[in-house]
Amino acid sequence: MIKVESAGITDTGRKRPGNEDSYFVDESNCLYVVADGMGGHNAGEVASKLVVDTLKEMMGLYVCGDTDKIKSIQDVSIQASWLLTSVAEANKRVYRLSKKESACKGMGSTVSAVFVVSDKLIALNVGDSPIYLFRNNEIDMLSVPHTAMAEYAAFAPAGAQPLSERFRHTITRAIGIKKEVEPDFREIKIFTGDQVLVCSDGLSDKVKPEEIMDIMKNNSALNASRMLVDLANERGGDDNITLIALNITDDLQAQTKPGFTKTHANKNNEILRQLVVEYDTDDISNRVLVEDITMKGFFLETGEIFSMGQNIILTISDETEENSVMVNAKIVERRPVGVKLEFDKLTPDQKKKIKSLIDK
Numbered sequence: 001m002i003k004v005e006s007a008g009i010t011d012t013g014r015k016r017p018g019n020e021d022s023y024f025v026d027e028s029n030c031l032y033v034v035a036d037g038m039g040g041h042n043a044g045e046v047a048s049k050l051v052v053d054t055l056k057e058m059m060g061l062y063v064c065g066d067t068d069k070i071k072s073i074q075d076v077s078i079q080a081s082w083l084l085t086s087v088a089e090a091n092k093r094v095y096r097l098s099k100k101e102s103a104c105k106g107m108g109s110t111v112s113a114v115f116v117v118s119d120k121l122i123a124l125n126v127g128d129s130p131i132y133l134f135r136n137n138e139i140d141m142l143s144v145p146h147t148a149m150a151e152y153a154a155f156a157p158a159g160a161q162p163l164s165e166r167f168r169h170t171i172t173r174a175i176g177i178k179k180e181v182e183p184d185f186r187e188i189k190i191f192t193g194d195q196v197l198v199c200s201d202g203l204s205d206k207v208k209p210e211e212i213m214d215i216m217k218n219n220s221a222l223n224a225s226r227m228l229v230d231l232a233n234e235r236g237g238d239d240n241i242t243l244i245a246l247n248i249t250d251d252l253q254a255q256t257k258p259g260f261t262k263t264h265a266n267k268n269n270e271i272l273r274q275l276v277v278e279y280d281t282d283d284i285s286n287r288v289l290v291e292d293i294t295m296k297g298f299f300l301e302t303g304e305i306f307s308m309g310q311n312i313i314l315t316i317s318d319e320t321e322e323n324s325v326m327v328n329a330k331i332v333e334r335r336p337v338g339v340k341l342e343f344d345k346l347t348p349d350q351k352k353k354i355k356s357l358i359d360k
Contacts, residue, residue, distance in 0.1 A: 013237035022052040047094050195245070
């Protein structure tokens with residue numbers, strides 16, 4: 001079972017009078033967002049905050065099942081569709097406000113977001129705020145830099161003179177500049193030991209990816225975050241510095257194969273028991289280990305898509321699979337990492353069998 005250790009931090013730096021960066025860490029839904037605002041006076045701060053607030057609001061609705069306004073996109077997962085739709089809405093709101101308020105005229109923002117669902121990571125960006133993946137001492141940039149320099153380098157013929165450094169931060173795409181925006185995004189499988197960093201250019205301009213990897217490799221997400229901000233400031237702190245560090249870990253308690261029950265002690269020294277659960281719908285048939293089953297229901301960790309209120313047939317059994325019970329359950333809550341199930345209309349005999357499995 002994939003777990004995410006995360007830490008986010010923002011710092012004004014040593015040269016700027018204010019902070020135009022914004023960030024958001026949603027540990028329950030595994031959503032992580034960094035936005036770097038641009039515009040006169042306080043407009044950049046307004047833009048980046050509006051971007052972050054919109055993604056927080058929209059993704060919160062989608063995760064809870066309010067997906068009526070989601071447009072299905074061919075060859076894109078439903079979770080990526082959520083993120084793309086949220087960014088489109090953020091662009092609409094920033095653009096609308098920039099046209100309505102004279103103080104916000106011309107404002108915009110970058111956005112880089114990471115959304116972790118089960119063992120999948122969706123990375124999306126508009127602008128030049130990078131997203132790095134560190135795996136097995138190798139560096140993969142998950143974001144696409146939308147700058148004049150990067151785009152020229154990608155399409156210039158061999159041997160062409162590179163653009164001068166003054167084009168390094170000339171943004172070619174940003175949230176709120178035009179009526180519509182085109183993000184770049186990737187969906188990848190993640191593994192235990194992976195580390196991810198989302199940051200504004202206040203960090204990436206001062207600290208090399210190799211240095212970031214070395215610091216994250218030897219520290220917790222929180223300690224690494226603090227060390228990286230301090231390092232960027234030591235090297236001038238010319239811009240606002242914002243970052244979110246992610247460490248992908250696992251739950252060793254889930255590393256048994258289906259068909260075998262494993263017990264372990266939690267922090268209160270209570271023995272927790274895992275039972276085999278088979279579940280069936282019209283489209284899905286699967287078998288998993290589940291712990292903390294109560295007489296009311298349980299949380300099912302899965303990357304599969306279920307609808308709110310959907311009925312599921314469950315078979316719950318012990319390690320021998322000789323003692324089992326078949327019950328109906330209903331989806332009462334959705335999260336990126338799974339769904340909460342409540343048993344539906346249990347008979348006295350079903351209740352007795354569930355209790356014997358839990359108490360055994």
